[in-house]
Amino acid sequence: MRTIDVAKVTETVAQMCKNAAYYLPQDVYEGLKAGRETEKSPVGCVVLDQIIKNAEIAREEDRPICQDTGYTIVFLEVGQDVHFEGGNLEEAVQEGVAKGYVEGYLRKSVVAEPLFNRKNTGNNTPCIIYTRIVPGDKVKIDMELKGFGSENKSGVKMLVPADGVEGVKNAVMEIVKKAGPNPCPPMVLGVGIGGTMDYAALLSKKALLRSTKKRNDMPEYAKLEEELLEMINKTGIGPQLGGTTTALAVNIEWAATHIAGLPVAVTICCHASRHAEEII
Template sequence: MREIKVQEITAAVSKLCKDSCYYLPEELLEKLKASIATEESPLGQEILTTIVENAELAKAKDVPICQDTGLTVVFMEIGQEVHFVGGDLYEAVNAGIADGYVGGYLRKSSVDDPLFVRKNTGDNTPAIIHTTIVPGEQVKITVSPKGCGSENMGALKMLKPADGVEGVIKFVVDTVRSAGPNPCPPVTVGVGIGGNMEKAALLAKYSLTRKVGEHNPNPQYAELEKELLKRVNMTGVGPSGLGGSTTAVAVNIEYAPTHIGGLPIAVNLNCHAARRAEMVL
């Protein structure tokens, strides 16, 4: 049994909040740079160039890539041999977010009551926390801030099994096309297939923690990711929704077993600032 003080979790989360908002994942930045040369639209090339310049300036100056530093989504893979000491784990995570957002001069976007009061909590807490128990004695923390421009464009549908692969393709492409410029393309498309309603949505969100260019290990789903990326980029939405051939940089699929009568599917979109930072303790 390994003991981890929750104060270590607080410090890690605080750092990850700032890192994720300041520094675009390197593989994504390289993909955006490469897209400039392949983009068919001159305006699209100009927009991609500006996006890359913005990301590089944010990194150089330690400032947010985007003013919408989002709700803070935290995925934690917790080794079953770990014992947390010194306080409550969730309180420690939220303390890290408060410290990171206030100390890092990141915009606070969380409101306490979603319908009537909508008062800002002042420190971007509470986080949206997803925990998974895994073998071992380590803790992997992934922080993925999510702005609302892209989050609002997510969609979920309970397809019929007979809809099959073509039904999945149609739903994903239609979702991206309908989103248009709102999620600040080029997007990363997260797709969750299977489970039930809430599981499909969680799978779609979790898929966005995967590196751009890293495919699902199942070869059939990997091929579907490639086909979906091709179809999405044929929509012509383009960078910033102003036309072009670079509507998305990646499509990531996660799947789970489901009921014999169901085929749930969810789509979650990340904007061009697909923010993510992780640490293993």
């Protein structure tokens, strides 16, 4: 049994919030640079130059990549041989998010109640926490800072098994085309296939944690990722003002599902695909 003080979790989460807001993951940055080399639209090239320069300034000056510093989503993998002391684990995570957003001068974007008064909580909490118990004595923390310009263009389609692969492609493309340039492309797409309506959406969020350079381990899904990326980049949506670099990657995660169902969820992320990972 290993004992971890929850204060360690709070400090780790706080730093992760700042790191994710300031430092674009290297794979995404390199994807933008590669897109700039192949972009065929002159206007698209100008936009990509600006996006790349923005990411570089953010990293050099420890400033947020975007004014929308996102809704914080935290994925915890907690080893079953870990004992926490000093407080409650989820409260420690929430405290870490609040600390990181206040100390890091990150925009606070969370309202306590969604419909009637929409009062801002002032520290970007509560964040969303998903927890899994896994073997071992470590705690793995993955974090996304999810902007809502792109979140608002995401979607779920409830297909039937007869729709098959072509149905999945059509569902993804319908969501992408409807979104158009509004999610601030070049995008990274997380696609969840299987499970239930809600679990497919969760899978699509987890897919965004994977490197844009790593394809799905199952060859059939890896091929589908590549096919969808090619289809999306042929839409002409481009980097916000038209072009050939609409998306940097399509990451698919899948799960078992019911014999009568084929849920498909698409989480669209803008070019500021911000995430971080730490292990305690």
